[in-house]
Amino acid sequence: MSTIAFIGLGNMGGPMAANLVAAGHTVNGFDVVEEARDRAAASGVNVIDTAEAAAQDAEVVITSLPNGALVGQVIDSILSADAPRLFIDVSTIAVAEARDLAQKVTQAGSRFLDAPVxxxxxxxxxxxxxxxxxxxxxxxxxxxxxxDIMGRSVTHCGDTGNGQAVKACNNMILAVHQIVLAEALVLGERLGLDHQAFFDVVSNATGNSWALSVNAPVPEVVPTSPANRDFTPGFAAALMLKDLKLAMAAAEDTATDTVLGKIAAQQYADFVDEGHGGLDFSAIINEVRRRE
Incomplete structure (x- = not known):
């Protein structure tokens, strides 16, 4: 069993740390938010006052933070040539940021993986x-x-940064799926189509997607979807916008014309600017309904 420092105990990091504790690992955690610290402590995480102190006796450091700048600050504060460690960053950051961090970590004698989720x-x-x-x-x-403790699917995508690369591509697809699904559902509503009938056909036909089968943006057809909880987020619209911005930056860097990705990024930017960033990203259907 390992001693793991888990830095960032929020909505994603907290449950991930708890699963490591449940598997028998010692987890020393840190977060700047008191509520996150309290939840983590209740699940068996040893909550420590600073990231540096949490990492002191750890063989593995896992970071789950809002952006690449914060990941870099934490790693800088911990990194030491005298204490080689395995750094696993499960945050969603830019490909270039992940590659820069990997170079810094390896030069100090430690190991680094980018492992977004x-x-x-x-x-x-x-x-x-x-x-x-x-x-x-x-x-x-x-x-x-x-x-494997924290996930059902663990895929090695190649060189450093490729985890972030495929995350950007995946979430661009997801955003486009969620928008076109919302448009199709609203079109069906206006044509008099029942939501359940729509779901029963499309979920078993060529139009099916995770956006429908798991995250359906209308209540009752998928009882666990956020639409049944007034769009309390499983994945907030503001986070989707963040990921789309990373995807658009990567597209610009590689001279890739992402027509639908650009449209999705603009629609989510407008949605967040209107004050809906705290809702699940599937709530974009409300914006589609408002449009004539």
Whole structure:
């Protein structure tokens, strides 16, 4: 069993840390938010006053933070050539940021993986996340037993940064799916089509997607979807916008024309600007309904 420092105990990091504790690992955690610290402590995490202190006796440091700048600050505060460690960043950050961090960590004698996740808060709690991992194959094999505790699907995607690359691509697809699903549902409503009939046909036909079968943006057809809870987020619209901005930055860097990605990014930017960033990203259907 390992001693793990888990930095960032929020909606995603907290449940992930709790699953590591449940598997028998010692987890020393840190977060700047008191509520997150309290929840983590209740699940068996040893809550420590600083990130540096949490990492002091840890062989593995996992970061789950809002952006690449914060990940870099935390790693800088911990990184020491005298204490080589395995760093696993499960945050969603830019590909270039992940590659820069990997270079810094390896130069100091430690190992680094970028391992962003998909599956939302429910997946973090259930231990069913999908991990997409970039970094050396031997480092991936070292980390895989821990990732298997927190996720159902753990995929090595190649070189450092490739985890972030596939995360950007995946969430661009998801955003486009959620928007076109919302448009189709609203079109069906206006044509007099019952939501259940729509779901029964499309979920078993070529138009099916995770956006419908798991995250249907109308109540009752999928009882666990956020639409049944007034769009209390599993994955907030503001986070979707963040990921779309990363995808658009990558598209610009690689001279890739992402026509639908740009449209999705603009629609979610407008939705968040209107004050809906705290809702689940599937609430974009409300914006579609408002449009004539």
């Amino acid at each position: 998909s599956g939302g808060i429910a997946g973090a709690a259930a231990g069913t996340l999908a991990f997409m991992v970039g970094g050396p194959a031997e480092t991936f094999e070292e980390a895989k037993p821990l990732l």
